[in-house]
Amino acid sequence: MDALRSSLLKIENLNTYFKIGANFYSAIRNVDLNVNRDEILAVVGESGCGKSTLAQTVMGLLNPKDSKVSGTADFEGTDLINLKEAELNKFRGLKIGMIFQDPLSALDPLKRIGEQVAETLVYHTNDNAETRKKRVISLLDQVGIHNPELIFHEFPHQLSGGMRQRVVIAMAIACEPDLIIADEPTTALDVTIQAQILDLLKDIQVRNHCGIVLITHDLGVVAETADRVAVMYAGQIVELGTAKQVFNTPKHPYTRSLLRAMPQKGSNGDDLYVIQGSVPSLVKMPDHGDLFAPRIPWVKDEEHEENPSMHEVEDGHFVRCTCYQNFQFPDEGGQTYGE
Numbered sequence: 001m002d003a004l005r006s007s008l009l010k011i012e013n014l015n016t017y018f019k020i021g022a023n024f025y026s027a028i029r030n031v032d033l034n035v036n037r038d039e040i041l042a043v044v045g046e047s048g049c050g051k052s053t054l055a056q057t058v059m060g061l062l063n064p065k066d067s068k069v070s071g072t073a074d075f076e077g078t079d080l081i082n083l084k085e086a087e088l089n090k091f092r093g094l095k096i097g098m099i100f101q102d103p104l105s106a107l108d109p110l111k112r113i114g115e116q117v118a119e120t121l122v123y124h125t126n127d128n129a130e131t132r133k134k135r136v137i138s139l140l141d142q143v144g145i146h147n148p149e150l151i152f153h154e155f156p157h158q159l160s161g162g163m164r165q166r167v168v169i170a171m172a173i174a175c176e177p178d179l180i181i182a183d184e185p186t187t188a189l190d191v192t193i194q195a196q197i198l199d200l201l202k203d204i205q206v207r208n209h210c211g212i213v214l215i216t217h218d219l220g221v222v223a224e225t226a227d228r229v230a231v232m233y234a235g236q237i238v239e240l241g242t243a244k245q246v247f248n249t250p251k252h253p254y255t256r257s258l259l260r261a262m263p264q265k266g267s268n269g270d271d272l273y274v275i276q277g278s279v280p281s282l283v284k285m286p287d288h289g290d291l292f293a294p295r296i297p298w299v300k301d302e303e304h305e306e307n308p309s310m311h312e313v314e315d316g317h318f319v320r321c322t323c324y325q326n327f328q329f330p331d332e333g334g335q336t337y338g339e
């Protein structure tokens with residue numbers, strides 16, 4: 001199936017550094033990632049792993065005064081990384097739609113919904129006002145807003161959180177972009193609304209034949225929605241595969257830890273696994289070796305590669321570092337591991 005999907009975005013050797021004090025520190029490290037048409041690719045990891053920075057780097061949204069970027073992000077033949085702002089604006093909204101976590105901050109409180117959804121159309125099309133209005137109402141309808149003519153005239157504060165996120169999605173799909181980048185699109189919503197928004201994203205992906213990058217810290221969201229999954233830790237992809245591969249046969253200790261830390265149905269949470277430690281700040285991040293090693297201290301040094309590389313463990317399923325090969329959690333015997 002994957003071989004049939006055409007590549008939309010090809011990220012190669014992408015590095016992002018932030019200036020903190022007098023120095024630059026790595027936030028994204030040598031990321032290689034393909035996003036295909038007709039797929040939902042989830043990027044998962046704890047807070048601070050670099051998911052948003054990856055999206056912002058690709059979209060040219062970082063402040064050049066405190067960041068540096070190297071590598072390429074080839075979108076249908078154009079490298080987005082070194083594009084000037086004016087050139088990037090031809091892609092944003094038209095070819096690539098963006099959905100952010102907090103719909104309220106994505107919307108202007110002083111503008112009516114219809115006007116805001118129309119803005120992308122004003123920028124990218126020559127439609128007259130009447131055609132635009134029809135299109136906006138159709139878009140509101142497509143994202144599941146039941147009374148689009150009425151909502152067209154309302155202000156953001158008059159809508160619920162779920163409705164506002166539907167409006168933001170309508171804005172993102174207004175020009176039928178080939179790629180949608182959704183950064184934690186359901187995090188600010190309650191659980192039942194989350195499921196509806198994920199269903200909507202899936203419908204849009206199928207209907208518009210686009211590719212979607214779904215950034216989330218919530219593996220539950222991924223299991224329901226994604227075709228492929230990239231697991232990020234400390235700015236690196238540590239595991240990549242189909243959702244089935246990553247969920248059914250997870251390899252990297254980080255992926256396995258995230259899955260173990262997921263609440264299970266019927267559990268009261270008492271037996272929830274807690275991953276030791278936390279994602280280090282950029283300043284404290286080691287600059288080589290297996291960056292997850294400090295959080296699995298029972299694994300002997302020699303089990304890690306000095307410069308962990310990606311290994312293909314089955315077709316399309318990649319894992320970083322060799323430490324996955326014998327990895328066990330302490331309650332599986334991991335503490336006596338290697339003795």
Ligand SMILES: Nc1ncnc2c1ncn2[C@@H]1O[C@H](COP(=O)(O)OP(=O)(O)OP(=O)(O)O)[C@@H](O)[C@H]1O
Pocket residue numbers: 018019020027045046047048049050051052053054066217280281282
């Ligand atoms: N402008 C910035 N200047 C300095 N450091 C930054 C900047 N933006 C992000 N960082 C740091 O880069 C790392 C990655 O952050 P990022 O927001 O990309 O992670 P994330 O996985 O998306 O987490 P979250 O879901 O909490 O946003 C973090 O250590 C963060 O503190």
